[in-house]
């Protein structure tokens with residue numbers, strides 16, 4: 001890739017993040033410490049859920065893996081997940097020996113179709129994953145009612161949805177277990193990082209041990225940039241904690257959420273305005289008012305997608321695909337699944353266009369112009 005290619009994702013790392021990282025390196029405590037406690041508190045304030053607790057971890061995948069451990073999945077238990085999802089979700093289920101059961105998505109939101117999930121419930125079903133795809137939130141009321149009917153836990157994958165709301169409620173304040181990712185390309189980054197949002201102190205205590213290879217040392221000690229030298233180890237855990245350096249970058253990023261939100265909303269609105277009139281393009285069904293968009297995706301006729309990608313590439317614009325559906329992968333091809341008609345269609349049509357924080361309007365116009373030109377040709 002040359003320097004001049006417009007990337008799909010572009011981190012917003014400026015002097016604030018760099019100063020924070022330098023200060024963190026000079027602090028003399030590189031591992032989990034004070035900045036991690038501060039990042040959890042700042043995220044908790046930002047989300048505003050009064051009865052919720054935030055636990056920072058090393059990645060979004062770690063957050064998902066720990067969610068699966070937290071709900072006590074046993075080998076061969078089943079977790080219903082949209083097939084149209086990040087690989088991390090499938091891997092987290094498999095990592096505890098449980099089985100992903102792949103469900104189709106809704107045409108309008110590209111999120112899990114709960115009517116179809118009903119047909120997939122078995123005596124072994126223990127949980128359902130609700131993933132918000134970009135600016136479209138899952139139908140969380142329907143998910144909660146479904147979970148209630150069948151006695152399931154809900155794992156809300158909000159990796160795309162930091163800053164967004166569902167029916168006026170901030171994402172991260174209402175689900176059973178919610179998780180975020182702060183990987184290099186997400187709305188805000190810790191370079192790598194993740195967080196869980198849970199409801200009880202018992203779950204917090206367990207997560208604190210699980211993220212620290214099982215060591216039951218109090219987070220309050222570590223958040224003083226110290227460690228307890230004696231502790232118990234009661235169960236299998238992983239080295240999944242967040243480090244101070246990463247938390248310090250996350251803190252600098254979190255402080256910029258208003259700027260990040262406003263600029264990404266503006267870019268998405270402009271994309272929709274310019275692309276929605278094109279008959280070959282399906283744009284996201286969102287007014288972008290209550291969301292902090294992570295991706296900007298379109299859908300185009302399957303047979304035109306690769307030629308369009310090539311056309312944009314030749315114009316110096318990269319594009320992405322989120323995602324290839326789970327059952328298309330060797331690892332998951334034999335997992336139980338229902339009707340996949342929407343997922344299979346969308347998997348061939350979906351295309352992610354560049355979306356950056358503080359993206360210039362001219363760049364959005366240039367990209368939209370290339371797409372219009374492409375479809376203007378026979």
Ligand SMILES: *Cc1c(COP(=O)(O)O)cnc(C)c1O
Nearest residue numbers: 059060061086088159181182183
């Ligand atoms: C990025 C992402 C994850 C995984 O997060 P990492 O921090 O990259 O491990 C999980 N789910 C979704 C929907 C994601 O976009």
